Each structure stands twice: as C-alpha cells, then as structure tokens.
Amino acid sequence: MSTYAFRLDSDCNPDAAAHGRLQLVLTNTGASPVSDFVLEVTSLFRIKPGSQIEGARLIEQLSNYHKLAPEEGFVLAPGASWTITATEISHTLRHYTYGPKSAVITLKDGTKIGPEITPMTLRGERGDPVMAAPARGQLPSGEAPISVIPCPEHVDVHGRRAVDRVLMLESATDEASAAFTAVSALAERLFPGEALFGSEGIAITCVADSAIREAGYLIAFQPDAVTLSAADMAGFRYGLISLAQMLRGARQHPEDFVFPARGTISDAPRFGWRGSHLDVARQVYMIAELKAFLDTMAWNKLNRFHIHLNDDEAWRLDIPAYPGLAEKAAWRGPGEILPPLLGTPFARHGIVYRAADISELVDHGLGLGIDIVPEIDIPGHCYCVLQALPQLRDPGENELYRSIQYFPNNALNPAVEETYVFLEAVIETLVRLFPSKWIHIGGDEVPEEAWTGSPRARAMEKVEGLQGSHQLQSYFLKRVQSLLARHGKIAGAWEEGALGGGIEADGAYLVAWKKSESGRQLAEWGYDVVLAPAEHTYFDMAQSADWWEPGASWAGVVTLEACYGFDPAGDWPEAARGRLWGVQSCLWSENLCDRKLFDHLVYPRLSAVAETAWSPPARKNYSRFMAIQTLMPRAGLG
Numbered sequence: 074m075s076t077y078a079f080r081l082d083s084d085c086n087p088d089a090a091a092h093g094r095l096q097l098v099l100t101n102t103g104a105s106p107v108s109d110f111v112l113e114v115t116s117l118f119r120i121k122p123g124s125q126i127e128g129a130r131l132i133e134q135l136s137n138y139h140k141l142a143p144e145e146g147f148v149l150a151p152g153a154s155w156t157i158t159a160t161e162i163s164h165t166l167r168h169y170t171y172g173p174k175s176a177v178i179t180l181k182d183g184t185k186i187g188p189e190i191t192p193m194t195l196r197g198e199r200g201d202p203v204m205a206a207p208a209r210g211q212l213p214s215g216e217a218p219i220s221v222i223p224c225p226e227h228v229d230v231h232g233r234r235a236v237d238r239v240l241m242l243e244s245a246t247d248e249a250s251a252a253f254t255a256v257s258a259l260a261e262r263l264f265p266g267e268a269l270f271g272s273e274g275i276a277i278t279c280v281a282d283s284a285i286r287e288a289g290y291l292i293a294f295q296p297d298a299v300t301l302s303a304a305d306m307a308g309f310r311y312g313l314i315s316l317a318q319m320l321r322g323a324r325q326h327p328e329d330f331v332f333p334a335r336g337t338i339s340d341a342p343r344f345g346w347r348g349s350h351l352d353v354a355r356q357v358y359m360i361a362e363l364k365a366f367l368d369t370m371a372w373n374k375l376n377r378f379h380i381h382l383n384d385d386e387a388w389r390l391d392i393p394a395y396p397g398l399a400e401k402a403a404w405r406g407p408g409e410i411l412p413p414l415l416g417t418p419f420a421r422h423g424i425v426y427r428a429a430d431i432s433e434l435v436d437h438g439l440g441l442g443i444d445i446v447p448e449i450d451i452p453g454h455c456y457c458v459l460q461a462l463p464q465l466r467d468p469g470e471n472e473l474y475r476s477i478q479y480f481p482n483n484a485l486n487p488a489v490e491e492t493y494v495f496l497e498a499v500i501e502t503l504v505r506l507f508p509s510k511w512i513h514i515g516g517d518e519v520p521e522e523a524w525t526g527s528p529r530a531r532a533m534e535k536v537e538g539l540q541g542s543h544q545l546q547s548y549f550l551k552r553v554q555s556l557l558a559r560h561g562k563i564a565g566a567w568e569e570g571a572l573g574g575g576i577e578a579d580g581a582y583l584v585a586w587k588k589s590e591s592g593r594q595l596a597e598w599g600y601d602v603v604l605a606p607a608e609h610t611y612f613d614m615a616q617s618a619d620w621w622e623p624g625a626s627w628a629g630v631v632t633l634e635a636c637y638g639f640d641p642a643g644d645w646p647e648a649a650r651g652r653l654w655g656v657q658s659c660l661w662s663e664n665l666c667d668r669k670l671f672d673h674l675v676y677p678r679l680s681a682v683a684e685t686a687w688s689p690p691a692r693k694n695y696s697r698f699m700a701i702q703t704l705m706p707r708a709g710l711g
Contacts, residue, residue, distance in 0.1 A: 078103035079188035083172045086196050090160035097157040101149045108148045109181035112141045115413050117171040119479050124161035136479045138412045168615050169193045170623045170664045174416030195620040203622045204673055210699030212329040220322020220330040220701045221315050222680050223687035225340035232334030236323040238274035249279030252309035255440055260317050262368055263706040269317045277301055289341025294333040307442050311374050322704055346603050346655025347686035348377030354384035355415050355662040357424045364437045365708045371441035372706050373683035379446045385456035385480040386414050391427050394498035399425040402457035410460040416666025431506040447507045450515030452549050456483035465492050472526025484519050487549035488529035504560045513565035514553050519546055543573030550576045593645045596652035605657045609639035610682055612660040612674045623670050637681035637695050656686040671710040677702035
C-alpha cells in the first residue's frame with residue numbers, strides 16, 4: 074500500500090496585484106517525506122513566462138500547463154505544505170473554475186501520484202459550486218396556455234382536450250410521415266417512457282400547403298381532430314414538435330397548460346440560421362454525446378450545428394493524406410507532442426473522428442433537420458498542427474510570438490506553399506464527409522506579431538504588396554476561400570475575417586462574436602452575418618459574478634435573462650438587416666473536463682437563444698419562458 078498522498082489547494086486574492094495573487098499549496102497527506110519531486114498542473118490560469126514565483130521554479134510551461142519544482146534541498150514532510158505564490162498571472166481570475174483541473178506529483182524515482190484537488194478558494198473562503206437549475210416560474214396572466222418553446226408567431230386557441238392519449242398519425246404526405254417517424258424517435262430518446270407518439274390516440278391529419286412559409290406550419294384544433302399543414306418536411310417536423318411540447322406541458326403542469334380543443338397556431342422561424350457551436354478540440358466528446366446534444370437542439374428547433382474541430386490543444390479529424398496529423402495532434406499526455414491541458418488526465422488522452430464517425434453524426438443531424446457546419450480554425454489556433462507537421466513552418470523563423478492563450482508561434486504561415494497543399498487535402502476531406510454548403514475556416518485571434526520573424530513572410534509582403542499580419546491573413550483566407558469555391562462551398566469565418574482587406578464578401582459569411590455592434594459593421598461592409606455576441610450567447614461565460622458560479626467571465630457574465638433578452642439587429646439600420654442570416658450560441662470547452670458542468674452551462678440558455686432565433690421580438694416574454702423552460706430537455710452529458 075502506498076505511503077504517498079497529497080492534496081492540492083489553491084487560492085486567489087484579486088486585490089493583491091495587477092491581476093491578483095495566486096497561491097498553490099501542496100500538502101503531504103501521506104506518511105513519507107518527499108524531496109526532489111516536481112508538480113505538474115493544468116488549469117485556466119497562466120503564470121506569465123519569466124515572471125518571479127515565490128517558493129518554486131517554473132521548469133516548463135505551455136499555455137495553461139505548468140511544471141513546477143521546489144528549491145533544491147526542499148523536503149516536504151508528512152503533514153507539511155509547500156506554498157507557491159505568483160503575482161504575474163495572465164488575467165484576473167473571477168471564478169473557482171479558473172483553478173487547477175488536473176495534476177500529478179512525480180517523485181525522484183519516477184513514481185507518479187495524483188493529488189486530491191480542491192476547488193480554488195477566494196481570499197481563503199471556501200464555498201460550494203453553484204449547480205442549481207433555474208426554478209420554474211409562473212405563467213403570466215393573459216399568455217396563451219400552451220407550453221411551446223420557441224414561442225409561436227400567432228396563437229389563438231381555446232378549451233382543453235384530455236391528454237391521457239398519445240399523438241397518432243391518421244393521414245399524411247410522405248414528407249409528413251417521415252417527419253412523424255423522426256420526431257417520434259426523437260421524443261422517445263429525450264423522454265423515454267413518456268409515450269408521446271403512438272398508433273392509437275389523438276388523430277393528426279397532415280396536409281401539404283405550398284402557401285405556408287419555408288419551415289413554417291399551421292395547426293388547426295377541433296374537438297375531434299387536429300390538422301397540421303406545412304409546405305415542407307421541416308414545417309411538419311416543427312409542427313409535430315410543438316404538438317408534443319403541448320402534450321407534455323398539459324400532462325405535467327395542467328394548472329397552467331392545455332392541449333387545445335379549438336383554435337389555430339401559425340408559426341414560422343424569424344431566421345433561417347438558428348445555430349449552436351461546440352468546441353470539441355479542448356475536451357473529448359464521444360459521437361454518442363454529440364448526437365445527444367443534437368437531439369436537444371432539434372427539440373428547440375435549431376438547425377445549424379457548428380462543430381469546432383481543431384484548436385491549439387487538439388486536431389480531431391482524420392485526414393487520410395496526412396495520417397500522422399490526428400495520430401499525433403489528437404492526443405495529449407506524457408510523451409505526446411502536447412502535455413496534459415485543461416484537465417486532461419496525466420495519461421494518453423484524446424479522440425480521433427474517423428470517416429465512419431462523421432458519417433454517423435452527419436446522418437443523425439440530417440434526420441433531425443440539422444446541417445453540421447465543420448470548422449477548421451486557421452491560420453491561428455494551430456499549435457498542435459505545427460507540432461505534428463513541422464514542415465509547415467518557415468525554417469528561418471527567428472522570433473517568438475504568443476497567442477492570447479500563450480501558445481508560441483501557433484499560426485500557419487501564409488508564405489509556406491506546403492500550407493496550401495495541406496489545406497487542399499483537409500478541404501477535400503471536409504467536402505467528402507460534410508454535405509453542408511458552408512465550411513468555416515476560423516480566422517480569429519491571430520497575434521499581430523505573427524510571422525514578423527519569418528523571412529518567407531517578409532519576402533511575400535514585398536512581392537504581394539502586403540504589410541503586417543492582418544494583410545497576410547487576408548491573402549491567406551482568400552486563397553483558402555478559392556479552394557472552397559472550387560468545391561462549390563461557401564466560406565465562413567469569425568469576424569476577424571474582415572481584417573486587412575478581409576475575405577471576399579461574395580461567397581462568405583462572418584460570425585460576429587465580440588459585440589452585436591461588430592455584426593452591424595460587417596453587414597454595412599457587405600458581409601452576410603451570423604450573430605453570436607459573447608455578451609449574450611457564449612455559454613462558457615458564467616451566469617453570475619459569484620466566485621462559486623462555474624464558467625469564465627472575460628466577456629462579462631451571461632445571465633439567463635441577458636441571454637434571453639438579446640435583440641438581434643435591434644439597433645441596425647434597415648439597409649443592413651437583410652445581411653443578417655441569424656443567430657447562434659457558442660460553447661467553448663476549456664472548463665468541460667468536468668462534464669457535470671455541461672448541462673448547467675448550456676440549459677436553459679440554449680432554449681433562450683432558440684427563442685431569440687425563431688420568435689418575433691414582440692412575442693418574447695421572459696416570464697412566460699421561465700414557466701416553460703423546465704420542460705425542455707437536457708443532453709445529460711454530466
């Protein structure tokens with residue numbers, strides 16, 4: 074039985090320095106003294122390279138990974154503690170989730186011991202992480218007594234039908250029949266055992282009506298019949314989801330909700346793009362988990378899944394022409410090209426998505442009316458790519474630059490021709506695997522100092538008449554855009570895709586993520602825009618300023634009410650509004666090594682964004698939403 078055991082505590086005092094004082098305290102809770110050991114820790118804090126650290130030596134660092142050792146000759150006796158103090162940290166820490174996520178102590182004989190890790194405290198005060206879901210509110214007086222999210226455009230219903238029976242299909246077009254089968258299966262996955270659909274019950278007649286708007290539907294209730302009309306399969310699908318939502322609400326909360334006996338509901342989405350983004354690079358997501366998330370998206374009538382397939386910390390997609398890429402860059406751990414990061418265990422950890430995996434996910438999405446939009450984030454956020462494929466670097470590069478996440482020299486070089494050979498192979502793979510007409514190519518957060526030490530980039534600037542990283546990136550993105558255009562694909566990018574002359578507006582769309590106002594500017598420059606402002610739609614942001622609320626808050630806190638209250642293009646001039654494709658949420662996964670946080674961060678904010686993307690602003694009512702949101706599904710990934 075091992076005589077070694079440790080506990081790692083941490084504390085933040087935001088008032089003690091520019092970004093606060095960080096303390097790590099390793100306590101020997103075992104029976105044996107230790108010396109000549111090292112501590113490796115992953116976190117969301119970053120100690121600035123080259124800064125003074127009290128009590129320790131920083132041996133190695135990559136972004137949020139730190140390898141620390143005590144001063145020579147130090148002995149950590151049983152019951153004693155080793156304290157490390159840093160005052161030069163990358164940013165102010167505002168929530169306990171910025172603290173240590175995984176750690177290991179390596180003894181001088183090579184023995185590795187994982188310590189108990191306690192949540193980071195604030196000025197020494199302990200507390201409990203906030204994990205409670207929002208409570209159900211009361212349905213406001215005068216609101217239609219139906220439990221539908223997103224709120225329908227027009228509702229005029231009366232009376233109440235018995236809800237002890239299921240929804241059954243009496244007659245239907247082929248499209249409506251396929252939609253009924255898909256929604257029935259979806260409901261069974263989300264609410265097993267509730268029996269919302271079946272072969273005997275409330276009869277639904279589905280009628281094709283070309284006059285109804287795209288993806289819209291009309292439901293007519295009569296005491297002995299329900300008629301669902303739509304012009305396309307999407308409309309039938311959404312109408313059936315609304316009927317099932319009403320049935321569940323009337324069963325579970327009959328004091329507020331009914332399944333109507335008479336009247337009509339007519340509905341159609343406000344925007345064609347109603348999306349959700351998920352970063353699958355920072356953490357490991359199994360295909361089954363992604364399918365479960367798609368199911369909750371579908372129940373919220375969302376129709377675009379933006380999957381972020383790579384970042385500095387991992388590349389997830391198998392590229393047959395470059396077999397070494399994913400085999401190296403999808404994995405983190407001892408002996409890998411990437412150390413443990415962001416809570417990664419101190420063992421080989423990762424996942425590669427093969428063609429069969431993507432096919433399974435794409436088919437699942439299409440069956441729910443969800444297009445999967447793949448993203449490869451380039452030229453920045455490519456540290457792992459450049460580690461796996463060093464031939465993509467300029468061998469003469471002689472200056473160090475760091476990304477905002479402290480990754481060194483992490484941007485693909487526009488002046489290295491092999492870069493475009495590589496990207497052509499990547500695009501060919503994406504085109505083969507993803508039927509989506511959009512492929513997102515990133516373009517965000519490239520350091521302004523990128524390529525300043527690259528002789529090839531300096532030479533390219535002279536030949537092409539370019540100056541600085543923004544214009545080099547513009548050149549790069551336009552070349553990639555042309556590769557996509559050969560395959561008939563539209564390029565997406567983050568809002569930085571407009572820098573330095575930008576990507577061509579024709580055949581592109583940009584995602585505005587910093588502020589809603591930046592989307593307006595992009596639209597006025599001629600770009601089609603999807604709005605995803607961090608202040609309203611970033612689910613990795615904490616929901617309050619409470620230290621014990623999980624998440625980040627570099628964009629402020631995103632309360633459920635702030636998320637719901639987002640008014641897309643509310644301050645845009647009329648001439649620019651035609652450029653707005655829609656809205657999407659974004660979930661970055663730095664904190665999601667603790668998968669218990671997934672549902673807390675995502676739900677019911679996902680439903681809030683869904684209602685913003687679907688419903689006319691005049692139909693939104695936060696109190697009404699709060700009365701229904703507890704009926705909406707969660708992926709259950711925790």
